[in-house]
Amino acid sequence: MKEARDTEYQFDEETGEEIEVEVRPTKHIKQSRTDPESGLFHKGEKERCFAYSHQTFCDRHGFVVRFKTVPGNVHDSVSFFDVYPVLSEKFKGKIQNLVLDAGYVTPAICRAVLQAGQKLYVPYKRPMTKKGFFRKYDYVYDEAYDCYICPQIKLLEYVTTNRNGYREYKSDPKDCESCPFLSRCTQSGNHQKTVTRHIWEAYKEEVNELRYTPEWKEIYPQRKETIERVFADSKEQHNLRYTRLRGLMKNEHQVSLIFAFHNLKRMARWTQ
Structure with a gap:
């Protein structure tokens, strides 16, 4: 992915001269020839590949309540707003806490959650600073x-x-x-x-202060037992790790079935 910067010339009607105007940088995004709707996914030490991501929310019992399939090059903090407003409106007044990982700690997300009257519990995110420099x-x-x-x-x-x-x-x-x-x-x-x-930095600072409360120590560790378990089971037992389908809609339909199986299995265990 590269950025290109260029200039254009526009005609000024008042002076009759050409004015040099700087064009905003444009990004050249790699696109798959076999599946243009997918996105180039890259995270940490993982190999780059064209893939899809699933923005998923579950309740404290591990039942998937909402999800959205997006191209793999869409960051989680961006696709968050494809799901959260709908989820918050549907369960208005019932959502008290939201637990997210460090990738969601942005001023926009913190503002949206706090303004909805909910508490946001997130982990500590180390400042991205060069070694040897002040934080x-x-x-x-x-x-x-x-x-x-x-x-x-x-x-x-x-x-x-x-x-x-x-x-x-x-x-x-x-x-x-x-x-x-x-x-x-x-x-x-x-x-x-x-x-x-x-x-909106004040909202982010308010969220970070919640890490020092007893509620954070009680609620945040439950994340590994809920949403992390949802993805672990779906990948290992229901083939969520790979896709053999092309197209955003087909992948979203497949994931709908996978999460439906997951919810039915959890419900069946409750009846035993």
Whole structure:
């Protein structure tokens, strides 16, 4: 997958001149020739392959209550919104807690769940920072003055909000030039540190605080007994690990049968 950046020229009616306009980057996505509806799946050390993913929700007893089949190159945090709004509306007032893995810890998801009056329990996600550099939590956010404070007690003031919804806070290059921790802070040529903060970051911080509550220690470990068990049984016993079908609709129909078998088996065990 590559990004391409180009420029275009538009005619300005007022001045009669051509204006150079930068075109937003476009992504070139690899597509299967035999199954164009699939997506290139790659996660960790797994081999890249064209596949489908299944955004799945289950209750605390392990019964699958909703799912959606998507191409394998769609991130879980994106396909989440294909299922959650429908699920939340159908069981309105009945869903109290939601347990998700680290891939779902985004400001948008945290905001959606908290605004629905539900609690979101997620694991700790290690900051994605280069080795030897300061972590983001080393820069303290001052909510009253809307600024960040670096480890050397210097201010990073708000500058702008980018098109992705992140507020940018930048340091004064004069403060950074003589800083003894410059090599651990930034590699920018102008000696300026930039810290970003999403406009919905407060929702994410509120969710992260739930990790220190007794409820988190009681509820989150149940995930391995519910949704993880759903996928384990479906892959090992019902051929969810591989597909011999082509097309999004055919795969969704197949998974409907697999999860129906799973729910019937769990119901049968309850009657024994």
